[in-house]
Every structure is written in structure tokens, then in C-alpha cells.
Amino acid sequence: MAKADSKSTADQPGVADDQLQLSLIGTPFRRVDGHAKVTGQTQFADDLSFPRMVHVKLVRSTVPHARIKRIDCSAAEQMPGVLSVLLGEELPVPYGILPVSRDEHALAIDKVRFVGDPLAAVAALTEDQAHAAALAVRVEYEILPTIDSVETALKTPEPRIHEYGDEGNLHKKISLQFGDTKAGFEQADVILEDTLFFQGNTHLPIEQHAAVAVPEDENRVTLYSSTQTPHYVHRALAQVLQMPASRIRVIACSIGGGFGGKTDPFNHEIVVAKMALKLGRPVKATLTREEVFYCHRGRHPVLMNLRTGFRKDGTMTAQHLRTALDGGGYGSYGVASTLYTGALQTTTYTLPAYRFEAVRAFTNKPPCGPKRGHGTPQPRFAFEVHLDKAAERLDIDPAELRLRNLVPADSVTANWLQLGTVGLGQCIEAVVAGSGWKERYGKLPEGRGLGLACGAYMCGAGLPIYWNHMPQSGVQLKLDRSGGVAVFCGQAEVGQGSDSVLAAIVAEVLGIDLADIRLCVADTDLTPVDLGSYSSRVTLMVGQAALQAAERARDLIARAVSKQLEVPEDCVVFADNRVFYSGEPGKGLSFSEAVIAAEARFGTLGTTGSYTPPRAPGRYRGAGVGPSPTYSYTAAVIEVEVDPETGLYDVEHVWIAHDIGKAINPVLVLGQIEGGVYMGLGEAMMEEQEFRRLPKRLSPSLVHKMPSMLEYKSPGFHDMPQITSYLIETADKRGPFGAKEVGQGPLLPVIPALANAIFDAVGVRVDQVPIQPDLVLKGLKARAKGKAGRVGPAGFPEIDYGDPLVVPTPEQGGDGHATADPHVRKSRGTGSSDGTMKERDQALKEKSSAALTTD
């Protein structure tokens, strides 16, 4: 039951459950959208249809890199049912999810940058007519050289795919130095170096992207879309359509799977909005499965080189990580993705000194972006396989090696990330005990093996995608005499259960049933801004905003009830749809009577709550990527059976423990863990976004090898092992009721754990994913010939990352700033980032939100 005394939860939500008996949170309950989803009532974007609605098809480039010489629409315009053909000139304003890389046009204007790049759009009465007309659009190209890989990009600075970026076809170069790695390597007894490759893969949501735009009058438009980030789509539309945001309404429908693939503003969203305003009637675009592969924004292919110094006891002295990302044709989230290939490397084990260098190349492929784990699964795979080799070399048990290096809770890492509670130790112990690791690791018969790995992930990105001082999540409550509570929030339900988290927190605080709560979400006209469903931010950030709004409503009602019943305000209790006196539970009102008392006393009732993350201690350029209010932790052990004759293998069992902080709804947490294991296994075993060159005499094209669900292999019902999931609860006061994330973290350890298990089974090291059976077989054959059974990239290219930005660590007495950064000096006095941060600090100080307290 929730006491009115706001100290019990408002100040320290993390410890709330120690002080309060929770009635709903922590117990499994049916997700609030469960009934609609099993009856076919849930409306996804393509399920919508409006009177006079017409259909749009995009015309996409058939060549990977070319100047557009001419687009001939004359034939298309004459086709039956065709209403309009749209070209890029009508949408000249560029956009992009990150302000630093606004390099996309809704329809390509002068250049196309990958096969599938949209360059025209046809609207017709029926989808069939639009499709036929789109095929009739003729395009003349001036072919440019195809940049098909990071290596080619390094060798080919000209022609540039984009006229911006750090140099040639390198979009972004990063070089960061935290602490004295040179001294660290000198102190090491053993230095290990590995080069590994992580192939790109894609989200493959079962729902194809769809968007419907409805003109409301001459100068207003509503967009319904399958987007995880309605707020960012809203901003992009205002920008590109050159309309005030107040005249544009974006509604995110229920989303049929996102996994990060629906977090960018997309061409078709802007095109249907423009077309609706042009034609004055509703316009729909639904992508084909092949087009979904071209939207991509999925996992970057990353080549990684990792050097780590170890003492005999297994503790680490220094690490140097180099990464090279194949970014595809546009920026997307790429700058952030690039920083993420190094940022979270310090969150699991103590690294006293750390050097991180990264480069992202533009290539003529669909743009890469954020997929579940955003930039982190690749270096996590490298690190955890690297540690497995270190354990072997140092003759220390792999679980023990990790336990010896655990980061302390609430510490600040070498790259200035403020950690929260750390349940990684318990996670490791749980999977070690559960899997019988101590008795079985290294002792199973040939062909059978166990592998262990860990991971950590953010509970929401600490900073918004565009710089501002406003809350990252807002919630409004409307209560009235009916006893019903309406909850308004901009968050988007993508299947992870965010609607259920939002409703459960309000129901818990007010002591009412979920059935008495109505949600209105992801509607930029009606709901307060939430930044969206990405970076595992929703449970923590929306949860904190909901908690604050609900507590404010509870306090209003408690005040009115205490007056009416003449009992002390802090003895008013909310539970079982009643509001009563703790000293005499019989003395009370039904919840609706209590709301009537409050409505009579205070007038129409409404409260708001908002959340802004605590300020992170890092002050150097690049410090914006990695900070989070707290981090989740996961450990996994995988058991695998490998056929030494063929290299074919079966994953038999996955034991996984996740530090969830506090499970709001355990049954949904388990679903996220299992989904993460599944997606991790898909990436580890088979999924790859592969491209191939057509014979050069026929075409310059670089084409997607498998833009269909049949060719792009993903795990099916028969590929899934038994999964044993342990929930570790290290309530973190930075999260609502102590909750942390679960949407992304559990994927991280799965991929390296499989690679490590295959080594334990047959002594073969596959230093790349996906781990196709032919690679295992290659390793087996090499071993049979007495060679090392290692399969993976031969080397790492010479890359000039530039002079590092030197940042002293907390241990060195640093203050979070870089010692010397020319870029920052240049920008001083002109609204420099320093000044902005000071303003932001001030703005944060002025707020009274409990969510802001960092201790």
C-alpha cells in the first residue's frame, strides 16, 4: 500500500519497496494491451484506412552510387489512377536524426548513395496503380565509383559519398585517451591482442514500415506511423515541410517490432505528409519487405582490434580498443554508434587506463544505425572472447577472472561514466551455479562445451539527441469524479511493455486497478513529450515521470481526504481502490469518493510529472555518449553440442541472469530476456546483412544479397534452446521503485558466450560472427593439421585516427575535462558547450524533481 508521505517514494523511489508493501509492482500481471493483441484489435499503421485515401510508392535507385542526370516521369504521369509524381526538388530541406549529420533528403536530389535510395514518389488511387506507375519512372544516371567497404573507403577519398565528414569517405574519426595506457601496458605481466569481426545484421521486424498522412485542413496534417520516436519524426517533419510543429500531429501506432529499426525519421513518412498536403486527401505508404531491408539502420559491421594488459592475478592494467565501422550511405545515428563501440567497455570490469580509437566510413549500402544494443554488442563480443582467451592463457577460470575484475557499485569509470548498483557478481554466480559450471566447464566430452560471458547496458541515454534543457519524459494525469484516471505520455509501445509499466506505476501509487486507468500515448498533439522508445530509456525515465505525477495526485487527494475524515494527512493510505486512515482501516472512502472530495476542494484535477537524467561527470568532447542514470548487468552461460565432422552445432541450453534492479512485471521482464537471447543467438549463429557485387561488365551494382525473409536467415521455432532465466534485483534509487532496463542488456553476453562455448567444445576459436558451421569446420580442419584452430580476420588496417583527446581519469585526479582540446577552445565565448552545460546545471538545480537527485 502506498502511503501519502511523499518521502516514502518521491525522494527515494529505489528503496520504496523496502518501506512499502507493493500490491501490483513485482507481481506478474497481464499486459494492459494483451487483450487487444490476441483478438486482432490492436491497430498498426497499415491497419488504418480513411475515406478517399490514396497510395504512394517510392521509386528507388537501382545503382549504388551515381549522379542523377534526368528523371523522366512523363510515362508514369499518364498511367491510370496516377494523381501526382513527387521529386526531391519539392522537398529540398535535408534532415537526419542527429543534428551533426543532417545528410538525408526525403527524395534524392542530385545523387543516389545506395541501391534502394528513394528518388521519386508516385501517388495513385490504388496501390496496384501506384506500383505500376513507379515502375514507369525512367532515371538516367552518371555512374560513380562504388565504395563497398571500409577498406575501399580508406583507399578512395574521392569521389566523396558526402561532401561533409572528417575526411574523404570517412564520416567520423574518434581518438580518446583515458589515463596512462603506456604505463599500464608496462605494468602488465601478459599483453593479449585480438582482431575480431562482427558482421552487420538487420532488425527484421515482422511489421513492414507504414505511414498514413491525413490533411486536417489547408495547413495542418496528421501522420500515423510505425515509429519508435514520434517526437523526433515530429521535429523532422516540421523541418523538412517548413511548417510550424504546432500544425503537425504525429501519432505512433502500435508498432509491430522495432528493435531500433524504426527510430529514424524515414523518407516515406515525409513523402506521405507532403503528398497529403499537396493532394488534400489521406495518403498511405506501406513498404514491401525488400524496402524494409533498404531502410535498414541496423547493426554496423565492425572490425575490432583489442589489446589488453593483465597481471598474473588476472586484473587488468590497460586496454587499447580500435574499431572500424561500415556505416552505409548516410549518417543516421552513426556518430553515436561509433562512440558506442567504445563507450560502455568500462562498465563491467575495472580498467585503470583505456584508449579508444574508432572510424566510421561511408559506403554505398543502406545506412546502418541503432539495433538492440546500439554499437555495444560488437565490442562486447570482442571483449568477452578476448577475456576467455586471457583466462586460458593465465590459467584462471573464466568466471573467476571476471569476478576478480568487477567494477565497484556507484563508482566512476576511467571514461567518466557514473555507475549505479552493480549486480554483475550475483549474475555470474547465479549462472555458474545454475549451469554446474565448476563441475562441467572444460570437462565435457569432445564436441560438447560451455561458454560464459557478461554485459552491461544503459537505462536510457543521459542526453537527448538534440541539445536542450527540457525534461526527457513527461506524464500528465487527469482524474475526475468517475474514479477513472487518464494517463497521457508521449512514449511509444513497441511491444516491450512500456504501456504496462506506465499504467502499473500509476495504479500502484494510487492503489487502484489497472482497469481504472486509460492510457493516451505517443500523440504529439495530446501527450507531453517523451523522447521515444530507444536506449532502453522508457522504464526508468517514463517510470520516474509517472511516479512523480501519480504522487502529486495522491498528495492532493490525501489532503482532501484528511480534511474530510479529520485524520493526519500522512496517515492516509491508498490501496484496494480505497483511501483510508492507516490507524483505522475501516475509516475511509472509495477511491472515486476520494477523488470527488479532492475535486470539490481543489477544482478540476490534473497533475504532471517529468524526468531529466542526472548530470554525468564527463566534460570532454564525446562524453555525451555512454552516460546513463544507471546500468543493467547480465551474465550468461551457454551449452553447445558441436558435430566435429561437419561443424554443425546445436545450442542446447542458455542460463542467463539479469540485474533488473526491480522487476515491475516479472513475466514481461522474462519475455524481454528470452527475446534478447533469441536475437543474440540469431546474430551469433546466422543473421547477416550481406552484399555482393554484380559482374562488373554487367553493372557497377553492389546489391543486397538476401533482401527477403527466406534468404535472410533468422532463428525459427526449432532453433531455440532451453532458457533458464534468473532475475537479480539490486534496487537502484535512480529508477522507479528501483527498476533498471531489460530490453537490450540480455542480448549482449549471448553472442560471445556462444563463441566461447564452441571453443570449449572443439577447441576452435571463431573470432567473427555469425559463426557459420563452415567456419567451425575450417577451424577443425586446421587443428587436424596441427595448426591453430582460429578462424577470423587476418589483420587490422592502418588507420590514422589523429592525436588522441587526453582525459585524466578520476583515479588520476581528473575533473572530467580533456587536458587540451582545440575544438573546445575555438568555441569558447560563442555559446560554448561549457556555457551550455552551466546553464543546464542551473536549470536542473532550479527543478525540485526527486528524480534529479543523484545520491
Place this chain on the structure above:
Amino acid sequence: MITSVLRINGEDHTVAFPVHHTLLEVLREECGLTGTKHGCELGECGACAVLVDGEPILSCLMLAAELKGKNIETVEGLQQNNELHPLQTAFADLGATQCGYCIPGILMVARALLEREPDPSDEQIREALSGNLCRCTGYNRIVLAVKWAAAMARGDTWRPPDEEFLGTPLPLPLATG
């Protein structure tokens, strides 16, 4: 365009549609039954599965024109009056649906399985559903939900073990933390 009478969930629908349109298109666009989903329109993902005379078929590969006089069942027909089918109850309560997009197809295939096999083994369930893709759940929870639904339909009191709702009890004591 042709006009045809389609029997869907026991109700006759008189619909006019282009002769080349699939059952999927006619269900969604002419009948307004959007519970049936599409993920590829190439017979690859199983999201559009419906029952025709009790047998699961991919509605994206079947021409509506071929179905005159056949008995078509979609997810909208699964619920009896206002009461959920055991499959629907089990999927909702066990968290076997997340984004829910692939679920209508999976529910219909599972329903056909339960019609012919009231007490299916895990292997029979995986076999029956092997043509359906799901990106959210990892499948195991779906298999368990089908088992649970089968038990409910048989009037059997079996339900999934508590660890499927709460997590596996920790092999305590843990030394750290």
C-alpha cells in the same frame, strides 16, 4: 473486378475485388478484417495465416477468387461472444505476445493444431508453428502458451510452472553483493 461471397468466421461477406487480389488483401481491404497481418506477402513469415476449412493457409499466397464456398476463419473469429479462446487467454497471461504483430497468424495455426491434437507435445507444437516467424518472444513462451491453452481446453488444471512467471529461483546463497 469480380464479385464473390466469402464465408468468414461463419458470416457471409459479399465482396467485389480485382481478380488477382489475394485473400489477405480482400480480408484487410474489402472486409475490414485487419487482424490478419502481413510481413512479406511472399509466404515467408506466416503472419497472414488463416484457416480455410480448418486447415492453416497463408492468405498472401491464396487468391480470394478461389475461396467461394470455403469456410474461412480469422483471428477475429477466435473469441466466442465476449469470451477469449484459451489460446488467447494463455498468450495474454504468459506474455507470449509482445508487439503482437505475428500473433494472429500463430494463434490460427495453433488453433488448427489443437483441433487435431488436444494434447500436443512440445515437438508437435514447434513443428506445427515452424512456418511462423516471431522477432520478439524467442518462441519458447509461445510453445508454453499453446500447451497451457491445450490444458485449459481439455479442462486440465496444468499450468506453466511459477518460474515462467517469476524467474527461476536463485541457486542461493550468492556470496557477492
